Amino acid sequence: MYCQIKEVEELIEKLISSEGKNPTFYRNRIKKFFTVYIDKDKPLDAITYYDVNKYLDEMVCSADEKLNRYNALKAFFTYTLTLNKTKVIMDFVIKPIGKPHQNIFLSxxxxxxxxxxxxxxxxxxxxxxxxxxxxxxxxxxxxxxxxxxxxxxxxxxxxxxxxxxxxxxxxxxxxxxxxxxxxxxxxxxxxxxxxxxxxxxxxxxxxxxxxxxxxxxxxxxxxxxxxxxxxxxxxxxxxxxxxxxxxxxxxxxxxxxxxxxxxxxxxxxxxxxxxxx
CATH class of the missing domain: 1.10.443.10 (Intergrase catalytic core)
Structure with missing residues (x-):
């Protein structure tokens, strides 16, 4: 288990609460980066853009889901940066290209x-x-x-x-x-x-x-x-x-x-x- 998982979980909940984020969209997508990919002993403040880029590059999922995970991590690391918990990360992460959507509304x-x-x-x-x-x-x-x-x-x-x-x-x-x-x-x-x-x-x-x-x-x-x-x-x-x-x-x-x-x-x-x- 990731060494700072409890702190990460607390930060996720604070992000959702303070910025009115949708918990269904953000919670599991952010947490998965820490529970599935990142080295369990790597401190939060040692994570870099390289880690996020490599994670997104190695993900096996649809283009849309890759973009969703990018957006979730961007919200998280932007928030943690304001708290001085992490370095500047997402400014150097390559944004995935999702599948173009047709704007949908009722006829x-x-x-x-x-x-x-x-x-x-x-x-x-x-x-x-x-x-x-x-x-x-x-x-x-x-x-x-x-x-x-x-x-x-x-x-x-x-x-x-x-x-x-x-x-x-x-x-x-x-x-x-x-x-x-x-x-x-x-x-x-x-x-x-x-x-x-x-x-x-x-x-x-x-x-x-x-x-x-x-x-x-x-x-x-x-x-x-x-x-x-x-x-x-x-x-x-x-x-x-x-x-x-x-x-x-x-x-x-x-x-x-x-x-x-x-x-x-x-x-x-x-x-x-x-x-x-």
Whole structure:
């Protein structure tokens, strides 16, 4: 076993907590570098870019997974550098090239079908779950942690209180989602504010959303990421800018730009910016 594995595990948890990282994505990918590859007696502060490059080069996995492990290690070693636990490492690591992805979001037909289901008289728990993804664009790491205390009412309107890292964000929400929340709270008169809104944790919520959307749309499963992409897609089509959307979904602009492409309209938008002043 790696000589500093307990410290590494603590650092991983601090990274996930302080920066709002998805534990399912980061935890095992970072830990595997220390439990499977690195010399068990090599101190944390002795690890170099050579170790990471060699690890990624020798990995037997898909191009996408290699890129995922690179991103996980980059987050970890960037964080440990700020704590003076490690040297500069990732600046000299060769970034793997993943398989190009087609940006995926719901077709207009499927978008309308899901909205119709959300507005129906079906189970309020399922309808609210879909609406939280489709109408907020938030990632599943935020949705699974929502509890009753995170629904706040201000001037007659419901808002969501989200913790990202060590900072609380109070987010406005669509009128349709406010009505669903009102219905949900009426049917669930809960006195325990710490009780979770959803009954799923981060490891199973994608599976449940996939099965639910497959049943509604009568086709392949839809993931929470696709629902979030759909929110971004329609928000951009409505003329909102990336910075505004990033503040609503608590993602950086680079992440949004990598998930949604409007290349066919980009040139016209750029001309519009240049001609606006």
């Amino acid at each position: 207009n037909e499927d978008f309308l079908k899901l909205k119709e289901y959300i507005y129906s008289n079906e189970d309020i728990n399922d309808r609210l779950l879909l609406a939280l993804f489709l109408f907020t664009g938030l990632g599943r790491q935020y949705i699974v942690k929502l509890n009753f205390d995170d629904i706040v009412k201000d001037d007659g309107q419901y808002k969501l209180k989200i913790l990202k890292g060590n900072e609380w964000h109070v987010l406005p929400i669509k009128a349709e989602l406010q009505l669903l929340i009102q219905e949900y709270l009426f049917l669930n008169n809960e006195n325990d504010g710490s009780k979770r809104i959803t009954k799923f944790d981060d490891s199973v919520i994608s599976t449940y959303v996939g099965k639910l959307t497959s049943r509604i749309l009568n086709k392949k499963k839809i993931t929470p990421t696709v629902l979030s992409n759909t929110f971004i897609h329609y928000a951009l089509l409505s003329g909102n800018n990336l910075w505004e959307i990033s503040k609503l979904i608590l993602k950086d602009v680079q992440t949004i730009d990598s998930r949604i492409s409007l290349d066919e309209d980009l040139y016209n938008k750029q001309k519009s910016v240049l001609n606006s002043f």
